[in-house]
Amino acid sequence: MKKSIPLAAGNGGEENSELISKVFYKAFKNDILVKSEDAAILNNVSSNIAMSTDSFTVTPLFFPGGDIGKLSICGTCNDLAMMGAKPKYLTVGFIIEEGFDLRELERIVRSMKKELEINEAIVVSGDTKVMPKGIIDKLIINTTGIGEIEYEGISSNNISEDDAILVSRDIGAHGATIFTAREGIELNSNLQSDCNSLYPTVKALIDAGIKITALRDATRGGISAVLNEWAKQSNICIEVEEDKIPVSPEVFGVCEMLGFEPAMLANEGTFCLAIKKQDATKALEILKEFNKNAAIIGKVTNTHKQRVVLNSSYGTKRFLDVPTGELLPRIC
DSSP states (O other): OOSBOOGGGGSSSHHHHHHIIIIIHHHHOOTTGGGOOSSOOOTTOOSSEEEEEEEEOBSSSEETTEEHHHHHHHHHHHHHHTTTEEEEEEEEEEEEETTOBHHHHHHHHHHHHHHHHHHTOEEEEEEEEEEOTTSSSSEEEEEEEEEEESSOOOOTTOOOTTEEEEESSOOOHHHHHHHHHHHTOOOSSOOOOOOOOOHHHHHHHHHTTOOEEEEEEOOTTHHHHHHHHHHHHHTOEEEEEGGGSOOOHHHHHHHHHHTOOGGGSOOSSOEEEEEEHHHHHHHHHHHHHHOTTOEEEEEEESSSTTEEEEEOTTSOEEEOOOOOSOSSSSBO
16 A cells, blocks of 8 residues: 555545555454445344444644544543443544555554453444545544443433542543643653543442442543533532542643643543442542542532532632633544
């Protein structure tokens, strides 16, 4: 193959077939995909399934801790995991800019393959389009996932005062990493994206018998967006202890320098949990096996329904509002 993607690679002809066979089939080959039908027949899925779809566009394509390929698989598999589902089958769509470097595409596909293996999921169908140079910015990936429910009843509409609020690790790493990488800000630190597959963590909670009310990965808008959505959906007040929210020194430094709110920064491997109070400590122990910075950060009350209250270490209170505007474009 040529070392860059020609426009003809999206026309359904020989070049297209070569791209599919030598890049995508090479990474994703399985018994379902190689049948090359118009639609995949999924014989081993129960009637109780979850489904999610998302499109991924990020600048830069490669960043500390990941790349757009890893991001695309983690993003969709994590959405399934948040509903107590084991990721099983994915479809993948690639929209590629003419002239895109083939070696970079292969590197991205290898990242995707690695995350698929972590989730024990497979790609069963896909599509490739190549756009004329300048029409898109390098590469867009769409993924749709189907998962099989392993824990029923998870819902952000059922959170109550019986629940404690937890976070799985320190927050804001993805947003801070993407911003500094895109702007060329060099930091003498180990700052990198938290981009990661969350199904193994959720599986550990399920296997331990933890009573889960709600889970949500804190992507765009960070934990602020998640907690505000929960407060509205369940008609509750969530009170968060500011000094309990885990923020790494690297992220805190970026926020101090640029005036960001850590709670509003995007994550790609961090999730919020509403866990029954009696199971919160046990759940925290399990979370800490995956990341030592996991924490119980708040509780549910009825003081200010549909609002999130941030309690400071100084005894003051303020509302943690929903993020507005476009703080960090192209983060996922």
